[in-house]
Amino acid sequence: MIDPFGRKVSYLRVSVTDRCDLRCVYCMAEDMTFLPKAEVLTLEELDRLCGAFIGMGVEKIRLTGGEPLVRKNVISLFRSLGSRIGAEGANGGLKELTVTTNGTQLVKMADDLFAAGVRRINVSLDTLDPAKFAAITRWGKIEPTLDGIFAAKAAGLQIKINSVALKDVNEHEYDHMLAWCGEHGLDLCLIETMPLGDISGDRTDQYLPLSVVRSRLRQNWTLEETDYSTGGPARYYTVKETGRRIGFITPMTHNFCESCNRVRLTCTGTLYMCLGQDDAADLRRPLRDPGVDDAALREAILEAISRKPKGHDFVIDRRRKAPAVARHMSVTGG
Template sequence: MIDSCGRDITYLRLSVTDRCNLRCVYCMGDDPLPLAHSEVLRIEELVRISRCFIRLGIRKLRITGGEPLVRKGIMELFDQLGEEVALGRLAELTMTTNGLRLAEVAGRLRAAGLRRVNVSLDTLDPGLFRRITRWGEVERVIDGIAAAKDAGLQVKINVVLQKGVNEDGLDALIAWAGAQGHDMTLIEAMPLGSLAGLRADQFLSVEKMRKDLASRWTLLPCDHRTDGPASFYRVAETGGRLGFIAAISQCFCAACNRVRMTCTGGVSWCLGQESSLELRDLIRSTEDDGPMERALLAGVAAKPAGHRFAVGIAGAACSDGQRSRMNRMGG
């Protein structure tokens, strides 16, 4: 799948549900209206679409949500997609999770073929964690991370930077992640979801945070790379790796190699763009994958050169539709 800019599209982020057992303030409302079950793709449909993407050149597939581990039948999906890894047709199968249910399934995930998981964890402070997530217990997340490590899964911690909220706790997170052997990535908040009107005075850039952290930690250049946009440094004091994703302040679109699909089958070529191809009705109307493959190959030409995110103008980068679907897209 080569887009109009000549980029080789090899990475699919696949949302499997709009539902979540947390209500993080920058992602979901406190009482979102869930999609009807008939609107969400069935497990067999997710497998079918994933295999179509794999035939067209997708090599890395990340399962997202909402929270993927609340999806009924999710282990069946991991088992079937894990077969693609075992057969060499998929290079990597991974997941982003909030970690609340990770302890229950870590061993099964490893057996299914996962080797890495990303866990969202914005603070170690129990009170602040409850405020950010509205009711979450950080101890359960930490237990889930420990279970994943014990099962042989590599864990990366994702932290969304929130000015005036969690920046003072980053030192504790860096020290803890380093001691546990987990990489950690700091991510700029994007003007999506409840942050659609993100103002300049609310925005915390990773460059500013990097300079601040460098006054207390020794950050050494590191050539470690993933399929994502993070730039990594080695923290000399802990030996761990610390990544920075500058989604807004330093656009990384030129090297973008990914597409996303919502849990309803809407393919988005860019996170800053509405879904541009709907697959649900197409696959429910025929057992022939040919039309789906042709639609994907034609649609990839619509992938924009870059996003249009902006900070400082309320709502400038995000329509009402995008604000309501972040929990369906998976970021």
């Protein structure tokens, strides 16, 4: 699949649910209204769609949410997709299956994920301070997430910690987090907050440029250039003192769209060609139409890819009260 700007689409992010057991302040409103069950694709429908994308050249699939691991029997989808890893077809087949999670379910699911073929996971963790964790997540407790991280490590999974940089909240914790990740053999990825969805707050109060964070970290750490990439938008450095990596995802201060290789499928079957644009394709309709075969489904996907835009236009500004995109991050899956 080649988009209008010559970029090969090889990475599919799939939101398997819009539901979550936390309410992070940059992701959701506190009082969320979730989708009715009839609008949400079954796991079998998600599997069929993913299979179509794999057949068309997708090499990496990341399951996201909401919180993907709270969806009932979601491990069956992991097993089905994992069985396709290394099963080469005309386009090379699936090479990697990953997941982004808040970690709360990992104690009971880490071994199953590894058995299903998952080898790397991202865990969202914005602070190591229990009180701040509760404030950021609105009602979460840090212990289940930390226990989940260590359970995943024991299961053999490689772990990257995702942390959203929040001004005046966790901006002075990153020296500690970098040391903690180094101690436990984890990579760290910092993310600028993005203007997605009505969160009942002013995003200008949250926004912290990662150029500032990187400059502060360099006062105490040696960040060495590296060409390491996971196929996503992060720019990575090796931390000389720990031997681990730190990544920076900067949709606000550096538009990384020129190398974008991904599209996002929601749990309703809506395909977003860009995280920061509203244009989308409805794949649920052809998926549930008994008269539409897999060939027609692939045509619908190709038509959507032909509309993939050059990039997003994120802006965080006090003069612009509305979010750049109305849907919440939990709907698109990050």
